[in-house]
Amino acid sequence: IFHATVSLAKNFNLIGGKLLAGDGTKLRAQNSKKNNFTHAKIERHIAYIDQKLDEYSTILAQQDGDITLGQKAEIQQRIEKHQQHKNRYQGFKKHMDQTGQVQVSTSDPDSRQLITRNNITEVAYNIQATVDAKHNLPIDFKVTNQNDSKAMGGMLRRAKTILGNADFTAVYDKGYHTGTEFNYADKLGVQVMVAIPEVASHAPDLAFDVEKFTYNKSLDQYQCPQGQTLITNGKWYFKKHGKTTNRIKHYKTKACLTCPAFERCTKNKAGRLIERTEHADLIDQNRKRIEQNRETYRKRQAIVEHPFGIIKRQWDFYYIMTKKSIKHASADVGLIFTAFNLRRIFN
Structure with missing residues (x-):
């Protein structure tokens, strides 16, 4: 419809x-949040249940002759109840392991926190x-x-x-x-x-943030604010960000170690390292479109x-x-x- x-x-x-x-x-x-479970939440519940089961087992072992049959039956009922809950949580855990899901919701199974x-x-x-x-x-x-x-x-x-x-x-x-x-x-x-998201981290001096480094696409290298050239060995590295794994190249120069602006540029003792993802060209193009069409972009929210x-x-x-x-x-x-x-x- x-x-x-x-x-x-x-x-x-x-x-x-x-x-x-x-x-x-x-x-x-x-x-409800109560009926939504993650791996961490399940582990907390199981740990609590194991603690209670140990406590009840200790009571039964140490006071076997000092408790009445009624008290013993009550403790056994509590043990059975906790064991049922543990089996339920272990079932959730098994389901998550088999499906690769990171959450389980019991009322609305597809909903997530x-x-x-x-x-x-x-x-x-x-x-x-x-x-x-x-x-x-x-x-x-x-x-x-x-x-x-x-x-x-x-x-x-x-x-x-x-x-x-x-x-x-x-x-x-x-x-x-x-x-x-x-x-x-x-x-x-x-x-x-x-x-464009805010920069995740800054150089000690903002004048040396990564945006201040100029990339030469034809030569596949960067030039730093001090005029030094950062080159790559051409090798792709894999970097995990959350659930996503990106391919990146590393760019660096030996000139860092003798550079007078070293402490303003980086805290890395080995010198400045620039990482460039395989999608960096597309990200740069997006930045340029935003800069050239700010009025168009401002319409988004409305x-x-x-x-x-x-x-x-x-x-x-x-x-x-x-x-x-x-x-x-x-x-x-x-x-x-x-x-x-x-x-x-x-x-």
């Missing part, structure tokens, strides 16, 4: 198809939406249980299918700034502008936050009503987005 509203909007020429904005919003699932705002977590779904700029009409949505970092490429592919071409620009916030997703967008032929604001704040749709799976949650969200689009089209 939702896709029918998008087709209707296209027939009425309400979809511009030139500028899209994407974002995600969290909707609480019908699953996600960061919603200010490092506050909720057991929720993450609703990815793509909104057309012409009339702030959503053209696509997808209910997920992941964060934003790996969502952009898939949503762009769907948008390309919906519009029938890749002749559009898509804008996203910094949560989508991932090298592999830039690569996905590039292969699709879609131009994106993604907000475009994509419009439907989210109405759906959540005006209509009070903060949570998923069903508690079965992503498929059922998608039906809930689909009805809401259908209602939103119909109202916008009629207006």
Whole structure:
């Protein structure tokens, strides 16, 4: 039904198809934090149960002749209860090991504990939406249980299918700034502008931050603010960042050790090391697009936050009503987005 509203909007020429904005919003699932388990939480529960089982076993061994049959039966019941709970948690652990999942939710099995705002977590779904700029009409949505970092490429592919071409620009916030997703967008032929995250670490003197080093693509080398050349041995290294593993090259120079600006540039005793990922060219291109089209990028929030604001704040749709799976949650969200689009089209 939702896709029918998008087709209707296209027939009425309400979809511009030139500028899209994407974002995600969290909707609480019908699953409490109490009924959501991670490896760490399971281990804590099992450790507590083992401690209680040891205590009960000690009581039975040391006071065998000093406790009544009723007390002994009560302790045995507690032992059985704790053992049942332990078996349950071990079942969760086994399921996670077999499936590779990092969480288990018992009420709504597909829901996950996600960061919603200010490092506050909720057991929720993450609703990815793509909104057309012409009339702030959503053209696509997808209910997920992941964060934003790996969502952009898939949503762009769907948008390309919906519009029938890749002749559009898509804008996203910094949560989508991932090298592999830039690569996905590039292969699709879609131009994106993604907000640039703050630098993770700085040089002792900001004048020697990595942005101050000039990269020469044809020579595959960097020049530092002091005029020295950092070269690579051409070897690719693998660096893990969260769940993602990236290929990177190392760039350095022996001139660091005798450089008068050494202490201003790095704390590494071996000298300054620059890491460049395999997707660095695409990341640099994104930075240039942002710098050259700041006014276009500033429209992002007004475009994509419009439907989210109405759906959540005006209509009070903060949570998923069903508690079965992503498929059922998608039906809930689909009805809401259908209602939103119909109202916008009629207006």
